[in-house]
Amino acid sequence: MSRAEQLREVFAECGIGAALEVVGERWSFLILRGAFNGLRHFEEFQTNLGIARNILSNRLGRLVEHGILQRDPDPADRRKVTYRLTEKGRDLLPVLLSLRQWGERWISGLPSNPVLVDRYTRQPIAPMIVQSADGRPLSLRDMEWVDRDELRRETDAA
Amino acid sequence: MSRAEQLREVFAECGIGAALEVVGERWSFLILRGAFNGLRHFEEFQTNLGIARNILSNRLGRLVEHGILQRDPDPADRRKVTYRLTEKGRDLLPVLLSLRQWGERWISGLPSNPVLVDRYTRQPIAPMIVQSADGRPLSLRDMEWVDRDELRRETDAA
DNA sequence: TCCTTTCAGTTGCGATATGAAACTTAGTGC
């Protein structure tokens, strides 16, 4: 087994590793943040993020390959290409928001701009929290890591 | 302004960038996953993740520097060093869990091991979701990005 | 039509980061 394969195995055995293989490179999250904030075109990403053009090209390509962004030539102006989030990409919002809230709380200390609000109440969204299956907030000491098979035996026994 | 400073500015203007500057490098998330799963010692991280020793050394150092891990020599065996999550580090759990759930849903397709359960009900925790200030689940079309100052004007007007 | 600009990349190349393996240093246990 090659080194790359080994790595992929380490990564893939857990959802975190699997996810990181796809969005774990430098700039990927910032490109996605841009996409969530309405950036659509190569030049927009480039000037907005200040990322090198070759890297941007490479990252957009990877995100498209993995089905996180969708690449469509603009029929009205055939120079232009539109990148938009797929459902798979939009489903990364909780990741981006938890990361952002953590950064606001522990690093920058300030609320980021723009703010994501409830469209109707105009209230900023709530902090991301871990909850039980029935919706109670859980702190780390209310939780426990359990081996999958162990858990199955537990519930079978009950 | 140097290139590095420019980058730091781009990163820092938003919580996501600020967070990525600290935990955005390759392996950082996997090291944190390890820490959440109970890894404490250098050799444990190394054998468990298969990461190169120099990189591990560097990443642990950075995470300690940034106050995400705490480094304590073991008084009982002075060869050993214990790395444990600080509050700042533990507060990254929502990030790790959303990432993991996304990876399970869209990449690996399988629940990861071990499973995080409610200690008392033995139920796996709920999927991470975006909620309104009063706790309603929000989908992307219920939300809107608003400029911070714009929002202030809105609420002042009301 | 010719000329200029825009858009989305690609190419070349030096700087930086990563990875594997061997080495070091301190401490433990017999």
Added chain:
DNA sequence: GCACTAAGTTTCATATCGCAACTGAAAGGA
């Protein structure tokens, strides 16, 4: 003292990043 363990550090090859310049196709205007 001797073998072994834990936590790194060093060395060196390779891979990735980042900048600047370049390309090629398509608009847009005189």
